[in-house]
Structure formats: structure tokens, C-alpha cells
Amino acid sequence: MSSGGLGVMRQFIGSIRDELTVGELLASLAPPGIRGAAERVEAAEVRMVTQDDEPSQVAYANALAAWGDAGGYDAEVLWDTVTVAALGIPYDRCRYRRMATLSGGEQKRLAAEALLRGPDEVLLLDEPDNYLDVPGKRWLEEQLVASPKTVLYVSHDRELLARTATRVITVEGGTGWTHPGGFGTYHDARQARHDSLDEQRRRWDEDHAKLKALVLMYRQKAKYNSDMASRLQSAKTRLDKFEEAGPPEAKPRAQNVQMRLRGGRTANARWSASSSS
DSSP states (O other), X not given: OOOOOEEEEOSOGGGSOTTOBXXXXXXXXXXXXXXXXXXXXXXHHHHHHHOOSHHHHHHHHHHHHHHHHTTHHHHHXXXXXXXXXXHSSOXXXXXXXXXXXXXXXXXXXXXXXXXXXXSOSEEEEESTTTTOOHHXXXXXXXXXXXXXXXXXXXXXXXXXXXXXXXXXXEEETTEEEEESSOXXXXXXXXXXXXXXXXXXXXXXXXXXXXXXXXXXXXXXXXXXXXXXXXXXXXXXXXXXXXXXXXXXXXXXXXXXXOOOOXXXXXXXXXXXXXXXX
């Protein structure tokens, strides 16, 4: 199998297609060559079922040959390792199992195992820790730290971020910036950035006010002294260029997010509270 490429994990694995099977999911996460060869084999198998004639048999044989040339059999060895690790079942026993029969945690673990063990050197993971239990989250943390791949992921789990992130990318205020450190130092870095943006805007406002005052002064003097006309034009040009460049990036507005939650921290606590009332 070839190296390189981008591997992508969706936030909701099972929502890709209701009838998606384990084998189809693993093929969808594979490099394009293997993915295309798998689709060709599947189409040839369907044709064999509907019309078992010589052309169908030839097409099936050609599809299998293309599957081997694309590295499909090596992929099946990898997928066997993946399904045993994620589900405790060999690939040949679960390849036709529908993804809808797996729990959310099993779906995420299966996709994560495939991508982390696969050939793609860059991974894009959307909420990779969703639905994972505590042991699953610990496994994911260990794999992200140990992986030689470049992994870009989105997560709301601050513990996962603190344990694994080496860079934090933030999109706010209409722009994005990167903190070149872990989540433990992120909040201080973000506050320092906001303070710097405030200072830059303060200085810009001061310089803007000075240029406007300069134009106003030369405009007043030009009324009585024609020699001031050139200085007035020069000041106006400076002001126009300054305003055209615009102010520095503004600090994002503070957000006051409030939530009203009822019940206890666990399902059992909520049940106990409701049953006692």
C-alpha cells in the first residue's frame, strides 16, 4: 500500500449510510486505489449473483486481479488486525455486519483503528473521542501521542486536548491563529494575544486621531495661507492611506454562555432524584 494521503474520520460514523457494512466502512477509509478496487469487486460480485454467465465470471476475475494489484489483500490483513482490536472479531467474520448494529463507541474505535494503523500520513478527525468510554478515551490519547502521523482533530474534551495536543488552532473573530504549544498554556497565550490586539487597536486609534487633527489644522491654515495647500494635501494623502489600510484585527467579543441543566451528573442520579419525588 502506498504512503501519503489524507485520512478523514466523520463525527458520526454510522450516519454515512444506513446499510453500510464494516467492510464498506474500512474500504471507504482506505486510500483511493484500494477504495476503487473494492467498489469494482463489489459490483462484479453483484453481477455474478444476478447473471452467472461467462462475461460476469471474467469481469469478476479481472476485478480480483485489480484488487490484488491495488494492494487489497494486504489491506485485508490490516483490516483483520483492526477488527480484532476494535471488535474482538476477525475481519472475515464481521465484514458484512451492518454498522448500525455497532454502538457509537465501537464505530468510532473501528474507524480510529483503521486510520491510525493505515498508510495515510495526515489524519483529519472530527470529534474522535465521541461515544468512547473511559478506557477507549485513554487508548485514543495513547495512540495520538505515539502516532508519527500529523493529526488534526476537533474536540470539546479538554482532557484529551491537554494530554495530546501540541498545537491549538483557534478560529474566532473572523480569523484564525495557532498557539504553538499545548492546551495547558493555551488560555494564557489567548489572553496575551487579546491584550496585544487591544494595545494595537489603541495605538491605531491614537494615530488615526493625530492624522485627522493634522488634516484639520492644515485645512484651517490653508484658508489664510496658500502655502499650506501642499501640506494639507500631503496630510490628506497620509490619512487616506492610513484609513485604507484599516485598523488592526479586533479582539473577539467576550461570549457569555449560560446553560440550565436539571438532574444529577449521572443517569443513576437523575433516576434516583425522579424516583424519590
